[in-house]
Amino acid sequence: MRLCSVFLGGLLMFSTSLVAQTACRQASGVVIEGRDTFTILSITLPSQPTSIAATAVVANSNRRAGAYVFTLSKLRALDSQRSIEMSPAAIQLATEGHFSIMLERVLTWPDINDTVRQMRQQALCAEQWLSTHAATKADDWTFIGPKEDIPGLSNYARPEMRQA
Numbered sequence: 001m002r003l004c005s006v007f008l009g010g011l012l013m014f015s016t017s018l019v020a021q022t023a024c025r026q027a028s029g030v031v032i033e034g035r036d037t038f039t040i041l042s043i044t045l046p047s048q049p050t051s052i053a054a055t056a057v058v059a060n061s062n063r064r065a066g067a068y069v070f071t072l073s074k075l076r077a078l079d080s081q082r083s084i085e086m087s088p089a090a091i092q093l094a095t096e097g098h099f100s101i102m103l104e105r106v107l108t109w110p111d112i113n114d115t116v117r118q119m120r121q122q123a124l125c126a127e128q129w130l131s132t133h134a135a136t137k138a139d140d141w142t143f144i145g146p147k148e149d150i151p152g153l154s155n156y157a158r159p160e161m162r163q164a
Helices: 002-026 087-095 120-133 153-157
Strands: 029-034 038-045 052-059 065-070 074-077 083-085 099-103 106-109 136-144
Touching (some): 002 120, 038 087, 038 120, 052 087, 052 120, 065 087, 065 120, 087 099, 099 120, 120 136
Parallel strands (some): 065 099, 065 136, 074 106
Antiparallel strands (some): 029 038, 038 052, 052 099, 074 083
8 A cells, every 4th residue: 555655745745846857848939039140038937936037048050969958047256246147158059059047146256146946947948849849869968057066966865955
């Protein structure tokens, strides 16, 4: 009986995960700007507890190039008014034939933002959207942002990464 309960619980988690993946892949994008070498889209990705805005920069080529998931859109220094936008880097990558998506999120430095370690699900959703809407290689992903936000089984297996 216990084995049956464990199996049913695992099946429920798997089916819930598939529904979330489908929603991420089917999220619609609105074209913000189109240029010769790339297109910029605004996307609302489904996420818990609320949706998250993202910006995709998709190269206008069919070349299967590496893809980038930025788990931040801006990095701000706490000790000054300086900040760094990620969109110029994403645009540069697109002109070189790469695809990228940026989650709308401002991180502060050197203080650690409260959202660090909370964005794995959103990063995975962004990756799923980009893999559906851009010619990306399945094994050629780069995540830019705190390593604690990178989705993957190894992150969940480490005790210091688990949420209470």
